[in-house]
Amino acid sequence: MEIAVSKDGTRLAYDVVGAGPALVYITGATCFRKFRPILGDVKVFGTKFSVYNYDRRGRGDSGDTAPYAVERELEDIEAIIDAAGGKAHLYGHSSGAVLALEAALRMPDKVDRVVIYDAPYVHDETERRSYRELAEKVAGLLSDEQNGRALKVFLRGIGMPAPFVALLPAFPGWKSMKALAPTLRYDIGLTEEVPPLDRLAKIDVPVCISVGAKNPVGLHHVAEQLAKTIPHSTHRVIDGQDHMVSAKVLLPVLEEHLTAR
Template sequence: MKRVTSADGTRIVYDRHGEGPPMVLLHGDATGKEYWKPVTPLLSGEYTLTISDRRGRGRSGDTEPYSLQREIEDARAVIDSVDGEPVVFGHSFGGLQAIEAARDRAVRAVVAYEPAILVGEYREQADLAARMQERLDAGDPEGAMKRHVKEVIHGGELEGAALDEWLEEWPVWPEYVTFVEDSVRMNRALESYELPERIDLEAPTLLLTGTEAPSHLRDGVRAAHESLVDSRLVEFDGLSHMGPNEAPEQVVETVRSFLAATDAEATTD
């Protein structure tokens, strides 16, 4: 276990695995770095992986007041802890962290699986944080987190008994409920985030999405693709928002191909 201190003094904990050039993995609204377990053995033979816990999750600390900018600073602190310019690979909220952190850090490449970006009419009407807070205020943290899972993972299409059955098979439930207050503040920050019209990263970016993901996340990844000056968008048939867990080999192979292509382009320039 290693640690780095973020700009506001918060302790961010991370682990290192493997050998090779550096890659930083940033998880989304998961319980912690364990989200990356299916991916880690596939990448650790090729990369030195730095896998961190977000603030308020796993073994990392937390400091009030919360803000998206502080989460971005956490990602930058982790990036600064590695030797050389890393590939930064983020999922969901971690995907947004990866993109924003790379605006102010030298990285080899950015990979983002469905970065948590809300756009258009969906963003204008977004009220998930308020609806979750309503259940929290009523003394129902489990109900609040069910609203989060229903919206973020299932796009509002799974509810009632069907949602309960799915949750019974989900390995991180009910531990996931303990992070409900963190999820509320995260959603509130995402509802306020506005995607810039143009994002000119120095590093190439790979954006990933699945055909079974919620429509608002698919809209967000397409909007990010339009904003980023140098990006490639790949869509996986049949995968949901949890694609890196559902089909880690397929996702990793796509990442490998992208990085090999960008290295080849850099060599010929």
């Protein structure tokens, strides 16, 4: 484990796996760097990249400093990029995709190229209302310190298969997942509105916007909007994949986009 220090003094734990161009992996909700699925991804990506796998603030071995703001998470990403030498590629999954886009917008001198997968902004007013209802349920459970229930309600609410959610307590990382449940508030804040297209149109680094073919229509709609809006972007629909994308399937997309010149 290595440590980077963010601008507000928050300590960020990270590991570096593999050899090749620096790739910062920005994970989604309920994930942390030692979570088994994340370790599997990093092992695969590390065959072609130097993967900087970090715990987002409030998760795993990283600290957290109140009050939360998106800007603090972007400063965290900058600290990891600086640890990688001052410039890096970004891969963002789910809510991590939202952070990757914001980082590309705000620090084009430090972000080389970006791949995102399943950016989960709400896609219309109906989804916005239902997502806010879900957010209220989750917030209530977190206030009552029912972290496990909050996690399950959130994951089922965003469409995770019920059998998968039911099995989560058997995962070795379940205890850590429950401990980081309060950070669901951060992820909900990142994704509770439609994409800010006016701002994202100013991104000036190459972005590959990927989405799983088996995902709900809303994720496809968002990906299409982003691809039409962001200038130097490509749009990839990954056959046979849902939100839990296979790292082996995604690796060729990362290679193609991030090593192209």
